[in-house]
Amino acid sequence: MTLRNTLILIACFALSPTWAITQHDAVNLLKASSEACKSIKSISYKSFLSFGDLDVKADIRQEFGSVPDVGFGNAKILVKGELETQKGAQPFSFSYDGTFFKLHEVGKGEIKTIENPDARTVGRNLGFQYSLLVHPTFTSEAGMDKIIASLKRAELMGESKIEGRDCQQIRIFRTLKNPATQEEKESFSDWFIDKETLLPIGFVSNSIRRTVVVESVETKNQTPFDINDDGHAKEEIVTGKEPKTEGLPSKGEFFPSFKLDDVNGNQKSLNSYDADIFIVDFWGTWCGPCLLAMPDLQAIHQKYQNKKVQVIGISVHDAPGKAEKFVAKKAYSYEFLVQGDELAKRLKLDTYPTLFVLDKEGKILHAEKGRREEAMKDFEEIIQNKLKQ
Numbered sequence: 001m002t003l004r005n006t007l008i009l010i011a012c013f014a015l016s017p018t019w020a021i022t023q024h025d026a027v028n029l030l031k032a033s034s035e036a037c038k039s040i041k042s043i044s045y046k047s048f049l050s051f052g053d054l055d056v057k058a059d060i061r062q063e064f065g066s067v068p069d070v071g072f073g074n075a076k077i078l079v080k081g082e083l084e085t086q087k088g089a090q091p092f093s094f095s096y097d098g099t100f101f102k103l104h105e106v107g108k109g110e111i112k113t114i115e116n117p118d119a120r121t122v123g124r125n126l127g128f129q130y131s132l133l134v135h136p137t138f139t140s141e142a143g144m145d146k147i148i149a150s151l152k153r154a155e156l157m158g159e160s161k162i163e164g165r166d167c168q169q170i171r172i173f174r175t176l177k178n179p180a181t182q183e184e185k186e187s188f189s190d191w192f193i194d195k196e197t198l199l200p201i202g203f204v205s206n207s208i209r210r211t212v213v214v215e216s217v218e219t220k221n222q223t224p225f226d227i228n229d230d231g232h233a234k235e236e237i238v239t240g241k242e243p244k245t246e247g248l249p250s251k252g253e254f255f256p257s258f259k260l261d262d263v264n265g266n267q268k269s270l271n272s273y274d275a276d277i278f279i280v281d282f283w284g285t286w287c288g289p290c291l292l293a294m295p296d297l298q299a300i301h302q303k304y305q306n307k308k309v310q311v312i313g314i315s316v317h318d319a320p321g322k323a324e325k326f327v328a329k330k331a332y333s334y335e336f337l338v339q340g341d342e343l344a345k346r347l348k349l350d351t352y353p354t355l356f357v358l359d360k361e362g363k364i365l366h367a368e369k370g371r372r373e374e375a376m377k378d379f380e381e382i383i384q385n386k387l388k389q
Contacts, residue, residue, distance in 0.1 A: 050209045260337040
């Protein structure tokens, strides 16, 4: 009997009502699911993602190949979906054929094309609202092995249904290290394993919920992994270093007025500060890229604080008191305001961090979303040019 058949047999026993529910059984079921993922060379599925008020759905096709892993598990990929907005369902698409990554974002008339990107560049351009749709354990050489290797413990939680499919729910606990602070914290997420196919078709963690409906496996499809195949959209070749500004207010518009509490409970607005230039950063304690950007913001604050440049961090999607506790442990000395969810909603923000550079009247000089290594250099150039005026 092969290892894969052995694991599947163990998993079948684990799904039996008479089987004792133990951590060992949960891990064996995860291993069987991992083997099922590894066996897939091509798959088509529908993916549904909910994150807070955000709802996204997409048709996805993945095909394993000898291509770099840019976040899709060594696979070529074609994604066509819809993002629910106040204007209704808005289409988007992206693809990766092993050489070119292409992205057609909501509301954009051109396709952004990046040649030979790395995973970081793809992630920065996609943002969580698109990247979380993809199930990278499908068509991956590693399957779920990395998840299994990193778990602290696993528990079978019972049977459940996902998109009409009978599943076994597994709760996995892991100790995660914050890349910016190096702090360790235990977290858990729930995985839902299809009892028939053993594929992981559901995932729930904090406010994120992703479910999958598998349509076909190992089906040959000659459609190119290219969203520009119809030739209707204009193609824009980029290097991956340009700021992402899609959906943000334009340069010259005024930043909306607001009143928010600082970490000490004092209500503040832009008028509370004696500044000629503002850098406003929307962030969250849950957002890794946000935390990685903070040392750079602190450096700008220290360099320009005596030149009427005010850096303000506005926390979003954090429980009351959480941002305050985080800031209290850090040595950051720029201003922090909390509970900025409504302000972020008014600005229609969908990616974090999102940063704005404003003049003293609140007029937008620059806006971009996502963490970009070149951002702080660009911010300094804006600051220096403004200070010369």
